[in-house]
Amino acid sequence: MQAVSEWGSRTARIAAAYRARASQRPQAICNDPWASYLVGEEGIALLAAGDLVAPEMELGIAVRTAWLDEAIQRGSVAQVVVLGAGLDTRSARLARPGVRFFEVDHPATQGYKRAALEAVPGYPRDASVFVPCDFERDDFAMALKGAGFQTDLATIVIWEGVIPYLTEDAVRSTFRVLASMLAPESRVYFDYVDHARGADGVADFAGEAGEPFLFKTPDISPLVCGEGFQKVDSLLMTSAQRARTGQDAVNAPFFARWYLAEAVR
Numbered sequence: 001m002q003a004v005s006e007w008g009s010r011t012a013r014i015a016a017a018y019r020a021r022a023s024q025r026p027q028a029i030c031n032d033p034w035a036s037y038l039v040g041e042e043g044i045a046l047l048a049a050g051d052l053v054a055p056e057m058e059l060g061i062a063v064r065t066a067w068l069d070e071a072i073q074r075g076s077v078a079q080v081v082v083l084g085a086g087l088d089t090r091s092a093r094l095a096r097p098g099v100r101f102f103e104v105d106h107p108a109t110q111g112y113k114r115a116a117l118e119a120v121p122g123y124p125r126d127a128s129v130f131v132p133c134d135f136e137r138d139d140f141a142m143a144l145k146g147a148g149f150q151t152d153l154a155t156i157v158i159w160e161g162v163i164p165y166l167t168e169d170a171v172r173s174t175f176r177v178l179a180s181m182l183a184p185e186s187r188v189y190f191d192y193v194d195h196a197r198g199a200d201g202v203a204d205f206a207g208e209a210g211e212p213f214l215f216k217t218p219d220i221s222p223l224v225c226g227e228g229f230q231k232v233d234s235l236l237m238t239s240a241q242r243a244r245t246g247q248d249a250v251n252a253p254f255f256a257r258w259y260l261a262e263a264v265r
């Protein structure tokens, strides 16, 4: 399982830093106006280091953000659960009447985020229900139910940028718990990689940030369906990015090993 320090996840900060910068580009692919408030000095330093290793990451994170945002926008559900939410601001950006957002994350990351949000003018802090939970120690299904999650309502779960950092056992058990707690036709949107340390700079960079890649696969469908889901559709980042920009990304080898996926309960 991913190492989260007492002051929260470092990879959550760099992801927010990519979203912040991507949102400020002309013809931006994603739009997260709150991200820049949450990055902090450490996020800025990580971004500079990350740019040297994998300059394509900002584009990939922007495409992933937009793809997941659209899944929520077109979904007809009453609940959205963001697992391993990090510095995600979807509950503020995509709020709509009748939809309840839950954010589940490590207490250290969530503590950092909640403190940072206090200082953000105008941020709707009650847009989501915060559920602090250490996946290694706590039962996240029980924590969610305790926070008001309803198992009889169709739900969208977003599990963004987390699976590569987990062991296969942790990935399996999370899908098993999700299959048992989600109403039929609920959907889980996530990303995964077929990527090991040493393949190029991305996995090595995550490892040096103290959060190494532990799980890789070229096709996650057998695992997810084996744990109780009906089907999984995966989309290679290369295709998702080309569809958004109309062009191949220059120097983006990691995109050929990075998948966006939808699992149907």
Ligand SMILES: C[S@@+](CC[C@H](N)C(=O)[O-])C[C@H]1O[C@@H](n2cnc3c(N)ncnc32)[C@H](O)[C@@H]1O
Binding pocket: 001, 002, 003, 004, 008, 009, 011, 012, 015, 016, 083, 084, 085, 086, 087, 088, 104, 105, 106, 107, 109, 110, 133, 134, 135, 136, 159, 160, 161, 162
């Ligand atoms: C790479 S960050 C992704 C954050 C966010 N989903 C995004 O894409 O910006 C990984 C997230 O997983 C969370 N995480 C890692 N290990 C965890 C654990 N044992 N319990 C709860 N959350 C954990 C971290 O706190 C962090 O927010």
